[in-house]
Each structure stands twice: as C-alpha cells, then as structure tokens.
Amino acid sequence: MALLEVSNLDVRFALRQGEVRALRDVSFTLDRGERLGIVGESGAGKSVAAFTLLNLIAKPGYIAGGSIRFEGNDLARMSARDLRRVRGNRISMIFQDPMMTLNPVLSIGEQMVESLKAHRRISTREARAIALHKLKQVYIPSPETRLHQYPHELSGGMRQRIIIAIALLLDPDIIVADEPTTALDVTIQAEIMTLLRELCEKHNVGLVLITHDLGVVSQMTQRTLVMYAGRVIEQGPTREIINDAQHPYTQGLLNALPQMTTPGSRLNQIPGSMPALSNTPSGCAFHPRCQYRYDASGQPRRDCLEEVPEFVTSGNCDVACHMVRDMLAKEAS
Amino acid sequence: MNAVAAQTSPATASPTHAEAESLLEIRGLYKHFPLADGFLEQLHFEKGRLVRRNEQVHAINGVDLSVHRGEALCVVGESGCGKSTIARLVMGLLSPSAGDISYDGQRIDNMRGKQLLPYRQRMQMIFQNPYASLNPRMTIQQTLEEPLRFHHPNWTTPQVQDKVADVMASVGIDPEWGKRFGHEFSGGQRQRIAIARALAVDPEFIVADEPISALDVSIQAQVLNLLMDAQAERHLTYLFITHDLAVVEHFGTRVAVMYLGTVCELADTRSLFAKPKHPYTQALLSAIPRLEDDRPEHVRLSGEVPTPVHLPSGCVFHGRCPHAMERCRQEVPQLIVTDDGNQVACHAVEEGRI
Secondary structure (H helix, E strand, O other), X not given: OOOEEXXXXXXXXXXXXXXXXXXXXXXXXXXXXXEEEEEOOOOOOHHHHHHHHOOOOOOOEEEEXXXXXXXXXXXXXXXXXXXXXXXXXXXXXXXXXXXXXXXXXXXXXXXXXXXXXXXXXXXXXXXXXXXXXXXXXXOXXXXXXXXXXXXXXXXXXXXXXHHHHHHHOOOXXXXXXXXXXXXXXXXXXXXXXXXXXXXXXXXXXXXXXXXXXXXXXXXXXXXXXXXXXXXXXXXXXXHHHHHOOOOHHHHHHHHOOHHHOOOOOOOOOOOOOOOOHHHOOOOOOXXXXXXXXEOOOOOEXXXXXXXXXXXXXXXXXXXXXXXXXXXXXXXXX | OHHHHHHHOOOOOOOOHHHOOEEEEEEEEEEEEEOOOOOHHHEEEEOOXXXXXXXXXXXXXXXXXXXXXXXXXXXXXXXXXXXXXXXXXXXXXXXXXXXXXXXXXXXXXXXXXXXXXXXXXXXXXXXXXXXXOOOOOOEHHHHHHHHHHHHXXXXXXXXXXXXXXXXXHHOOOOHHHHHOEHHHOOHHHHHHHHHHHHHOOOOOEEEEEOOOOOOOHHHHHHHHHHHHHHHHHHOOEEEEEEOOHHHHHHHOOEEEEEEOOEXXXXXXXXXXHHOOOOXXXXXXXXXXXXXXXXXXXXXXXXXXXXXXXXXXOOOOOOOOOOOOOHHHHHXXXXXXXXXXXXXXXXXXXXXXXO
C-alpha cells in the first residue's frame, strides 16, 4: 500500500456567485521516500491540491468527495484532534512566501521549540538541542545565534532554509512544498532545491512539490502530475513527461519554453489562457486552446467538446485526452 | 516570421559592436538612495550616545552602458542588483546621483518638463506588473488615448481613435474591448494593453522592466512573441530588464550581467551563454533549472548577496567568489575588453587565473 493515496478528490468553494469546483476527480499516490511534482499554471488548482492534502481547506471551501488516505486513515474525514497529530508531525508543509510563514514576534528558537513541544513530551532544553541539530542539517551558519534571532533579521534564502528545518523538525514522512522558491533568486533557488532534495533522499522523506516551473520539476522529482483547470490531465515518470509528453497541453507548455526553440525565433505559444474555475469549458477543459480539436475533415470533434476524457495509459504515463486515446486505439488495431 | 528571426537572432547581430550606432549612452552612472529621509530618522542611539548617521543605499555604482540602435540589450541580475533602477534612471523617473545619460547624442538626464517631452514620446516603458500599471478607473480606450492626446494635442478625435484601433489590433486585442476596464482582463491581456499603450505613440526605444515575470509560462510565450514582432515591424530598440536567463538567451542581442549595482560582464548573447567568463555569470547560468537531467551540478556560491548599504571593498562579488584573492578584496575591477570583444570586470579573468 502506498503511503499516501488520494482518490477522486473533489473540492468546491461555495461562493455567492455559485459553486466553484477547484479540484475534480484528482487521484494519485505517493510512496515512502518518493518525490512527486505537481505542475500547472496559476488557476490550475495545484495549490488547492496541496492545502487539501493536509485538510487545510477553509470555508467557503470544502471537500465534496473522495478520500486522502495516509497510512490507510482518511484525512478528509478525520477529527480535528487526530488531524493535529498528523499535521506538522507526520506530514509537514512549506509555504510559498518565506516572509509570511514565520511568526515575526517569536524568535526562531521559540518557534522551533513550540512546534516540538506541541507534538512531543520533552523539555525545552531537549527541544532546543533538536532545533539546533536541524539548523545544522540545513547548513545555517552559526546556528546558535540564529535561535535567538527574529525572522526580520534574516534574508529570504536564510528564512526559507529555517522553514525547511522546521518542516524537518519532527522527522515527517511527507513534506508538501508549495512553490518553495518562487519568491527567491535563481542562485538561492538552486541552493534551496538541492538542499531539499538531498535531505529528502537522506531521510527517506516523501515530497510533494507544487511548482509552475518545469525545469524545477525535472531536477527534483521522480514522478509528475500535470494539472489543468482543476483536473489532472497527465501523470507519469518525470523523465517520460519531460522527454515525451503525450497531452497536447503538456506538450504546449514544454514547447513554449524559450529553450525549446532556436534563439531569436518565435516561441511556440499556446493560444488563449487558462479558463476561470467558475467557468470551465464543457468536455475536455483544454479543448478551446487545443490544436487537435478538429477531426480529419476539419470539423470540431464532438467528444472533445462534450465528454470529459478518461485516462488512457501510454507507456508509463496516464493521459486524459481523446486524441491520444484514438491514436493508441489505432496503434493497437 | 523569418524576418523576426533574422532581426533578433544573435547570429545575425553585427559582431562589430564598437562600430554599431549607439542610441542610448550611459556614462559613469551612480544612484544612491538615502536610507533615512528626515533628520530624526538619522539619529541613532549608540553606546549611550546619540549619533547622527546618514546611510545610503548604493543602488548603482558606476555603470557604463550603451544601447545600440535596433538591438535588444538585456540587463540581468538578482533582486537588489540595481537593474530596475537603471530602467527608471533611463526613463527619467529617477535622477542620477552622478554620471550622465544621453539619448541620440543629447544629454537627457538633466532635462526637465517641456524639454524632455519629445524624448518621452520616443522612449516608452513597459512595467512588470500589469495589475498595477493600468489605471483601474480608466477604460482601455481612455488608457490608450491618453498618451496620444498628450503627445499630439492637435490631432482630431477620429484620428486618435483610428490610431488606438490600429494599435489594439497590432497587439491582438479586440477593439471592441475598449469600453471595458483593466480588471476585466487576465494578466496576459493586461500586459498586451500595457504594450499597446507604449506602442501607441510610435516610440523607437522601449524600456521593458520584467514585462513577463508576472505571467504564466504559456502566456509568457505569447507576450514575448508580441515584443519580438513589434521589434521587427517597428525597428524598435529594447532595454530589457529581466532575471530570467532563458528569456535572455532567446531574446537578447547583448547581455549585461549586474551584481550589486555594477556591471560585471557585458557580452553578446551567444558567447555569454556559450562561455561565461565572470564567476558570477558562471554561477548564475549553472543555477537555471534545466529540463535535461544530465547537466552538471550547479556552482555553489557561499553566502548571499550583501546589502547595498555597506558595499564590500574591492570587487563587490569577492565574498561569494570561489576565485577571490587578496587583490579582489582591495581593488575594484574595471571592465576590460577581452579578445572576443566582450567585456568583463574580474581580476581573475584579467590575470588569466580562470
């Protein structure tokens, strides 16, 4: 059994203007020590997916269906008390903005000791020793001094490293990282990502990495999930997705990168933009932007317009696309 | 679209940069911002005594750059390196602490008001955040008409409206959308509108400050294509500020790499990416997350960017540089021209150590 098993997750936000479906039928698994990337553009639902993993969806949002099984227990139906035992302890989270995540009125040491004592019956002295050890693990220079410092005294990269140290504090099984380096510069991003990957490998921690950057996914993860308009549209081993993407959206996303064309020539753009979640197109949500939505005679394909595509398996990847399904059927016959 | 490729490809860019006609010249530019504005903010209590200290942020520390007609000069660097300050100084939104900026042979940094007006039409700017750069209380039509009415006060209303319709069509916005307000559009569409506003007065030079950083990948490609098309059609010159090296490699004719308010390397795009010379450029290039999995481990820099309040002595990069020696700690390196015509400010390169 996988460590984390998400099946048919359905998350909605009950807004005045009507219900918005942020996640539809999202399923995936994560094994112990595995690193999974969730990619997509803004509005794809990737951050909602991250928050849902820890059942952190606040009103007006709610989990309308599906389950999040962690070691067999469904986090979607767990009591608040039981959830607190999992959150931060077994599954911890790294948020996007290192400026906002740390409490500005508590010193780094106090924040670290606080979360340790919330989960374990240990003395402050013991907690400080663990905190110090974790700070050393993330290569913070002069860690003893840092324990007494406040977040505003530290740079962005340093803060994000401290957040990683806090995420590792209770030796979790899974870390969920929501765009952990988006606010940072490239050289610092490279450092933080390498650190995160090494620590996950060393301690056999599973990682769910939410990002919009295909380069980061390629460097960091073993498996990738591509999301579009609240649905997973393609998932499989990262290398296969990067080298041989099947879904037209994934292909478009990869081909739009400047490094995929010769310098100076036109980039391969995907026309249009991601639909709002309150107003997703019928059938395959990508069809208004998809170049394969016409059949051989140049007519719009009815199935793309009307039916939500089911997953088909191509190689080691699962792809939700009518065109890919037809192509596979043709190959098989 | 081949015309576009020919226009912007570094391969076709003239190798004799020295002979290329320069449109914008920046010489010995400095910009300092006072950290504390008022007298009271400058007072500090130290060791039982009240001292007055007037500290400065050294945003730009002696930059020389020239932008050649028809090229796209990219300025790259990490946050706090002064690249946006350069954009603002060039546009006259800030005035330099020292040094001069000339446009087409004419010094513009000391001009004010009416004198600067003709230059404001020839130079336009595109800002980073299209959510902030469009006035929320103006319709798109009003937003696009305003610069035209300002720069062409004798144009009739139909003339202005025709021009607006023209420029909207050229950036791929439906002229019907003119009645709507900025908030009704997505980020990519807003940035198109911001580009249309810049193009409306037919400028020859555009300063673009991170124009695609706030956009999604698929939209970035759309906007970048639009900028390249506009360059080919209108023979524009760009000063393009960005932190995204993949975009630079694609878009730039030449690249200036900045670190803590100084230019550390200036080269044509192809040779910079093929053979970066400055240790900082090398680290920066190796840090781009690439799609390939077989790339070498990135160059690890020790420490972080120092604050521009207390600049390091000597080479500003010496604290993080793996090749730093005693000379680097004491002497400020000057940009030297290397054998391939590019410029680099590094003692180690000069001495042939790397």
